[in-house]
Amino acid sequence: MSRIRLNALDPSFKHRVARQRGGEGIRACFGCKACTAACPIEAVDKRYDPRKIIRMALLGMKKQVLEGDFIWLCSSCYGCHEVCPQNVRFTEVMFAIKNLAVAEACIPPGLTAQKELLKAHGRLYEVSDFENGKREKLGLPRIVEHPEDFDRLL
Amino acid sequence: MEALLYLGCTVPVRNLNYELAARLTAEKLGIKFRDVESFGCCGFPLKSLDAFETLVVAARNLAIAEREGGEICALCNACAGTLAETAHSLDSDPETKAKVNERLAMVGLRYEGPVRVRHYMRLLWEEVGLAAIRSAITRPLDGIALAPHYGCHYLKPSELTVGFDAPDVPATLAELITATGARSVDYPSLKECCGGGVLGISEEVANAMAAIKLKDVARTEAHALVLVCPFCNVMYEGQQKKIFKETGLDLKVPVVYYPQILGLALGLSPQELGFKLNRVKPSELLKIVESLK
Numbered sequence: 001m002s003r004i005r006l007n008a009l010d011p012s013f014k015h016r017v018a019r020q021r022g023g024e025g026i027r028a029c030f031g032c033k034a035c036t037a038a039c040p041i042e043a044v045d046k047r048y049d050p051r052k053i054i055r056m057a058l059l060g061m062k063k064q065v066l067e068g069d070f071i072w073l074c075s076s077c078y079g080c081h082e083v084c085p086q087n088v089r090f091t092e093v094m095f096a097i098k099n100l101a102v103a104e105a106c107i108p109p110g111l112t113a114q115k116e117l118l119k120a121h122g123r124l125y126e127v128s129d130f131e132n133g134k135r136e137k138l139g140l141p142r143i144v145e146h147p148e149d150f151d152r153l154l
Numbered sequence: 155m156e157a158l159l160y161l162g163c164t165v166p167v168r169n170l171n172y173e174l175a176a177r178l179t180a181e182k183l184g185i186k187f188r189d190v191e192s193f194g195c196c197g198f199p200l201k202s203l204d205a206f207e208t209l210v211v212a213a214r215n216l217a218i219a220e221r222e223g224g225e226i227c228a229l230c231n232a233c234a235g236t237l238a239e240t241a242h243s244l245d246s247d248p249e250t251k252a253k254v255n256e257r258l259a260m261v262g263l264r265y266e267g268p269v270r271v272r273h274y275m276r277l278l279w280e281e282v283g284l285a286a287i288r289s290a291i292t293r294p295l296d297g298i299a300l301a302p303h304y305g306c307h308y309l310k311p312s313e314l315t316v317g318f319d320a321p322d323v324p325a326t327l328a329e330l331i332t333a334t335g336a337r338s339v340d341y342p343s344l345k346e347c348c349g350g351g352v353l354g355i356s357e358e359v360a361n362a363m364a365a366i367k368l369k370d371v372a373r374t375e376a377h378a379l380v381l382v383c384p385f386c387n388v389m390y391e392g393q394q395k396k397i398f399k400e401t402g403l404d405l406k407v408p409v410v411y412y413p414q415i416l417g418l419a420l421g422l423s424p425q426e427l428g429f430k431l432n433r434v435k436p437s438e439l440l441k442i443v444e445s446l447k
Contacts, residue, residue, distance in 0.1 A: 021205045040347045044362040072202070073359060075351030078310035082321050091311075098202040107203070110354040114199045118211070122194035124163035131167050138174060138428070143166050144191050149261040153210055154200075 009060035016100060017057050023096030025088040029054045035080035035090050041073050048073040050080050050090050057097065066101040072108050074098075119154055122147040155281050157227035157272075158219050159187040160237070163195050164384040165229050171428030172384065175413035176229055176274050178427065182420045183282045183290060187227065192218055196233040197240070209250065210257045212240035216271075217263040225270035227277050231383035234273040235307030238314050241269055273308060275382050275412065276318055279326050287333045292421040294335025297442050300415065301339045301376035302327040303367065303390070305383040306347050321345070330412065331380060334419035339376045343367045350385040353393075364389040365397050371407050377439040378408040380415060387411075391433050408436035418443050 017023040035050035036042050042049050047070040056065050065071060071094065080090040101107070117124055125131075127143040135142065165173050180187055197211030215237060219226050228234035244251040245268045255264050272280070278287065302324075309321040319326045324345065328338035349363030368390060371379050381387050391409040398405050410432060417427040424430075424440055 040349075040363055041352065041359065045356070045359050072355045073352055075306075075347050075349060075360075075363070076201075077306040077347035077351065078321075079306070079347065081311050089311075092205075095201050095205050099204055102203050108355060111199075111203055115203060118195050118199070124195060124199060125167045127167060135166065135170065138170055140166070140170065140173060140177075141189050143161075146192050146194055149214060150194060150211070152260050153214065153257060154207060 004059065004061070006059070010062040011060045013060045013062040013065075014058050017093065017096055020096035020099055022089065022092030025086075025090070026054060026057060026093050026096075028086040029058070029088050030086055031055065032085060034083040034085065035088070038079040038083040040077060040079060041075055045073060050094075053097070054088070054090070054093070065097060066104050067106050071097055071101060115154060119151050120147055121145050122150045155184070155277075156186040156188060156224060157277060158190050158193075158222055158224040160190075160193055160196075160215065160226045160228040160233060160271075162228065162230045162233040162384070164388075169384045169387060169411070169431075171414060171431040172229060172387075172411040174426070174428040175411055175417045175422075178422055179413045179416045179420060180274070180277075182417075182422075183278070183287065185227075185277060185281065188222070188224060190218060190222055196228075196230075196236045198232045198236040201236075206253075208236065209240050209243065209254050212236050213244060213254045213258060213265045214261070214263060216241055216244070216267070216269045217258055217265040219269045220265060220267070221263075225272065227272055227274055229274050229382075230385065231273065231305040231307035232385055234271060234276075235314065238271040239311070241267060241271055242314060273382070275308070275326065275330065278330060278416075279318065284329060284333050287330070287416070291334060291419045293419055293443070293446055295415070295419050295443070296335055296446065298336040298439055299339050299374070299376045300331050300336050300378055300380045300410075301341055301371045301374055302331055302344070302380050303348070303382075303386060304345070305381070305386045308382060327380065327382065327412065331415065334415055336415065336419075339374045341367075341370045341374050341376075343370045348383075348386040348389040350389045353388065360389060361393055361397050361400065364393055365401055368394060368397060368405070368407050369401075369403070372403075372405040377442070378410045378415075378436045380410055380412050382412050394434055406434060408432070408434050408439060410436055410439070
């Protein structure tokens with residue numbers, strides 16, 4: 001790994017993370033790595049390492065964090081959350097980091113597609129007459145979409 | 155007791171067997187479900203984009219439940235987790251609640267709270283109880299072995315599930331399985347995540363995670379893997395064929411929903427419980443049930 005030049009980094013980044021909803025816990029991390037040890041993603045893909053992400057954020061490696069593919073690999077299983085002795089709530093910190101990445105326009109394509117679906121149908125899957133027909137055959141009530149609220153709320 | 159049935163996005167479209175079995179078993183055990191047509195997405199899919207929007211979309215459902223005057227019963231771990239977490243956030247933080255209500259006012263809704271949110275399994279555990287379930291069993295599932303899978307948001311974050319179950323030593327699903335007369339089988343990766351949360355980002359990572367449990371369960375004597383979440387189902391049932399093909403293993407792990415198992419023990423037929431819709435057929439299990447008649 002190449003040497004990190006602190007002067008080239010953004011020391012305010014950690015404060016931005018901490019100001020996001022759910023991000024405040026990053027201040028409490030003392031680097032014990034329990035999160036990484038508990039992480040099922042890290043166990044199969046070393047690109048995703050919770051403690052490393054925290055250290056990168058604290059050092060101010062804003063670009064590397066927000067533009068990194070690895071931040072989208074969190075499965076939000078809350079394994080890290082349960083083992084953390086400092087109550088960092090790292091799963092929530094990850095959501096805060098991803099929300100910042102979205103604000104900087106580093107968004108994986110699938111995520112915005114889901115939002116569009118919600119605005120159009122109020123649900124992740126469109127419920128057409130075909131689906132309702134299947135439901136009726138099994139004696140289940142029809143599903144009625146209510147997209148109007150979602151279009152206004154989002 | 156009565157609860158507002160919250161189906162979420164996935165169950166009513168892709169997991170009709172789960173919905174059928176949940177409705178039938180609830181009816182048998184004295185839980186009255188009320189359908190609410192205007193419930194929509196729980197908000198979980200938006201959390202990576204904007205955590206505040208998740209609160210707003212989740213609170214929309216909570217406000218509707220409040221208007222209907224009932225508590226919510228969800229079938230999906232992610233829905234139950236997101237709605238319960240949102241209720242917890244809004245009930246404990248008046249400032250956030252005010253901000254969310256400002257947004258909800260745009261659609262004529264308001265959340266005062268509290269509104270209680272529980273997973274169907276938690277209702278079975280807390281409202282019906284093991285003793286009442288045991289005494290309602292008409293066809294004990296003798297000779298059937300089942301591997302439980304709880305799923306992450308069933309147990310975590312633990313501040314939402316305290317008093318119900320514990321993420322380090324989960325027990326409720328195993329005990330609910332045992333209550334049907336079946337045997338609950340332990341296995342090394344019992345507490346592992348299914349990987350469903352990253353399927354949309356990396357199928358390779360998600361499949362590698364699901365493979366761990368599928369391989370473990372295939373090595374046990376379990377007749378099926380028992381789930382309580384449609385997201386987990388996407389991985390263990392939907393992706394199973396591909397996972398075993400990729401790993402070069404000639405294995406098959408039948409996947410069922412807990413209410414289907416409970417329904418069998420309550421005397422309901424496999425047809426009523428939607429077993430036709432299970433894609434990895436639990437043939438051996440159903441053969442044993444047939445012989446129990």
